[in-house]
Amino acid sequence: MNFDLTNDQKMLQNQVRKFAEAELAPVAPEIDKSGEFPWDNIKKMAKLGLLGIIVPEEYGGSGFDFVSLAIAVEEISRICASTGVIVAVNNSLTAYPILQFGNEEQKKKYLPQLCSGEKLGALGITEPNAGSDVAAMESTARLEGDHYILNGTKRFITNAGEAGIYVVFAYTNRELKHKGISTFIVERDTPGFSLGKHEDLMGIRATANCELIFEDAKIPKENLLAQEGDGFKICMNTLDVSRIDIGAQAVGIAQGALDEAVKYSKERKAFGQPICDFEMIQSMFAEMATKIQAARLLVYYAGYCKDKGMPRFSKESAMAKYYASDIAVEVARKAVQIHGGYGYSKDYTVERLYRDAKILELYEGTSEIQKIIIARDLVK
Amino acid sequence: MDIIVCVKRVPQTAEAEVKVDSSGKDIIRDRLTFDMNESDTYALEEAILLKEKFGGAITVISLGSVEAEDTLRIAMAKGADNAIRIKAEDFGELDGYKTAQLLGSVIKDIKHDIILTGCLATDDYYAQVGVALAELIGIPHATLVTKIDIVDSKAHAYRELEGGLLEHLEINLPALLTIQTGINEPRYASLIAIRRAAKKEIKTVGKADIAGGEIMQHSTLEELFTPPVGKRAEILTGSMDEIATKLTDIIKGKGLL
Numbered sequence: 001m002n003f004d005l006t007n008d009q010k011m012l013q014n015q016v017r018k019f020a021e022a023e024l025a026p027v028a029p030e031i032d033k034s035g036e037f038p039w040d041n042i043k044k045m046a047k048l049g050l051l052g053i054i055v056p057e058e059y060g061g062s063g064f065d066f067v068s069l070a071i072a073v074e075e076i077s078r079i080c081a082s083t084g085v086i087v088a089v090n091n092s093l094t095a096y097p098i099l100q101f102g103n104e105e106q107k108k109k110y111l112p113q114l115c116s117g118e119k120l121g122a123l124g125i126t127e128p129n130a131g132s133d134v135a136a137m138e139s140t141a142r143l144e145g146d147h148y149i150l151n152g153t154k155r156f157i158t159n160a161g162e163a164g165i166y167v168v169f170a171y172t173n174r175e176l177k178h179k180g181i182s183t184f185i186v187e188r189d190t191p192g193f194s195l196g197k198h199e200d201l202m203g204i205r206a207t208a209n210c211e212l213i214f215e216d217a218k219i220p221k222e223n224l225l226a227q228e229g230d231g232f233k234i235c236m237n238t239l240d241v242s243r244i245d246i247g248a249q250a251v252g253i254a255q256g257a258l259d260e261a262v263k264y265s266k267e268r269k270a271f272g273q274p275i276c277d278f279e280m281i282q283s284m285f286a287e288m289a290t291k292i293q294a295a296r297l298l299v300y301y302a303g304y305c306k307d308k309g310m311p312r313f314s315k316e317s318a319m320a321k322y323y324a325s326d327i328a329v330e331v332a333r334k335a336v337q338i339h340g341g342y343g344y345s346k347d348y349t350v351e352r353l354y355r356d357a358k359i360l361e362l363y364e365g366t367s368e369i370q371k372i373i374i375a376r377d378l379v380k
Numbered sequence: 381m382d383i384i385v386c387v388k389r390v391p392q393t394a395e396a397e398v399k400v401d402s403s404g405k406d407i408i409r410d411r412l413t414f415d416m417n418e419s420d421t422y423a424l425e426e427a428i429l430l431k432e433k434f435g436g437a438i439t440v441i442s443l444g445s446v447e448a449e450d451t452l453r454i455a456m457a458k459g460a461d462n463a464i465r466i467k468a469e470d471f472g473e474l475d476g477y478k479t480a481q482l483l484g485s486v487i488k489d490i491k492h493d494i495i496l497t498g499c500l501a502t503d504d505y506y507a508q509v510g511v512a513l514a515e516l517i518g519i520p521h522a523t524l525v526t527k528i529d530i531v532d533s534k535a536h537a538y539r540e541l542e543g544g545l546l547e548h549l550e551i552n553l554p555a556l557l558t559i560q561t562g563i564n565e566p567r568y569a570s571l572i573a574i575r576r577a578a579k580k581e582i583k584t585v586g587k588a589d590i591a592g593g594e595i596m597q598h599s600t601l602e603e604l605f606t607p608p609v610g611k612r613a614e615i616l617t618g619s620m621d622e623i624a625t626k627l628t629d630i631i632k633g634k635g636l637l
Contacts, residue, residue: 008578011454014415015568049571062571266397 028080031206052115060112067303070248077252081356082206088245094121119164124154139170161208181231192217203355243321250324257335295324322370325360419498457569457577476508510558
């Protein structure tokens with residue numbers, strides 16, 4: 001049993017923290033207001049290797065493990081939740097499925113572009129009528145000659161508006177139910193593929209969240225990921241991995257909220273003393289700090305399970321994502337409470353963090369879905 | 381051009397609450413974060429820029445505890461080739477002179493054309509080590525340098541003076557320059573460089589490895605304390621309007637308004 005970070009993880013944490021505080025902090029409130037995609041910072045992060053953290057060096061990545069990815073996403077999200085999820089999506093929702101399930105040609109073609117930031121990645125599972133119930137998706141793909149003809153609409157897709165490489169799920173055979181879903185790598189300039197409505201979100205507002213519309217989109221058949229019918233398996237495996245980073249994003253947001261609340265409580269006075277001296281405030285801090293640390297350990301443990309090569313870690317990543325999301329919303333809410341009326345003002349960071357936190361309970365599997373995954377593991 | 385950079389791991393106290401421990405000679409460290417001293421990060425970056433222009437090797441040296449090895453590794457991830465830690469735990473209390481002697485005893489055996497240090501360390505604010513080190517090893521120095529050019533094997537160091545003046549010195553090499561913050565834009569280490577640096581060896585030098593005469597200390601720390609609130613400070617109380625009125629009265633009373 002060893003809780004120490006490795007030398008390279010410690011250095012990564014140090015440098016990402018410095019980068020986030022110096023480069024991301026000044027723009028985080030601005031992009032929250034404007035919804036502008038933070039391309040300048042994304043390019044800087046590409047140069048540092050943050051867009052391909054878990055991709056091996058031979059494909060242009062940095063060759064780190066999943067615990068390291070979690071550390072990086074946590075540090076980024078502590079300062080800017082939008083940038084945190086942009087990095088998470090590029091790494092574990094796009095690069096990871098290509099790395100894990102792609103053939104050599106696909107890996108050589110797409111991974112270097114994702115790592116360099118030449119093209120960003122996005123993942124299309126969710127549809128207007130299919131969220132938690134993935135198998136209810138309506139998108140279809142049929143093979144015609146050398147191309148799959150893809151039809152359907154994907155909604156609430158992070159990075160979509162600015163991405164260049166999309167990993168998209170659609171039925172190639174409806175009769176096989178979830179075993180009839182397949183996965184495709186779709187490029188932005190594919191004929192028949194266009195972007196739909198840009199979502200005006202409550203939080204993580206700078207993430208180019210957009211609809212994907214496929215109208216007889218022609219996907220070269222060599223862009224099928226793995227085999228026809230492997231889509232559901234790819235989807236579930238990818239989400240097991242990405243939930244580690246969403247847990248990390250939650251820990252980062254929660255830590256950011258706690259840091260802000262502690263700072264404020266030392267400056268703000270009421271009834272003749274700083275409010276940090278009141279036991280009710282201290283009680284909140286104790287709960288917040290303890291829960292953040294518990295969430296962090298769950299997240300790191302889920303990353304450790306993946307890094308160790310455990311064949312199944314769905315329960316561990318679901319626990320990490322469920323608990324971290326739950327406490328992030330709670331911690332952000334308490335941070336607002338500690339700020340009093342000021343916490344409700346857009347002049348204070350905790351207002352943004354509270355809005356940012358809510359998405360954690362919804363995307364990449366709602367908290368209810370995470371509980372189902374955990375419970376099924378107990379009673380199956 | 382072979383370059384030596386001296387770096388120090390210091391507590392990050394800009395926004396932290398600093399409290400004195402029960403010994404009265406040190407601060408409470410367990411809740412502080414530590415990192416490379418700010419002006420040392422600029423000195424390191426300047427060394428990397430010189431190496432990129434003229435080639436050669438960079439050696440980073442830190443007199444510190446084992447945790448200073450984290451700082452040295454980051455320096456290697458950014459571009460230093462070699463790293464040496466002088467084991468602070470072997471040498472007891474340190475002042476600027478003793479630190480310079482220890483650094484000098486290691487540096488004298490390393491080939492170098494230029495030595496860069498930060499202009500001061502933000503934990504003790506002595507600003508002594510660079511200057512004392514240059515004197516001890518017998519090379520010229522310039523302090524608070526804001527620009528460096530190397531022309532015909534000589535260093536051209538620029539220093540900002542009061543009143544908006546800029547001083548330009550031509551200095552024979554080898555020389556030691558203490559670097560002011562803002563001279564460049566320190567880089568972040570890339571993740572690949574971090575992975576490579578994590579595997580690199582850091583040489584350690586302890587008491588047994590330091591040859592030569594006695595290492596002297598010229599000053600000892602008597603006490604570290606938070607000064608009492610000055611008698612002339614007056615805290616104004618009351619509502620905002622009352623405080624404003626009182627403040628205006630005081631300013632008027634002093635004949636300033």
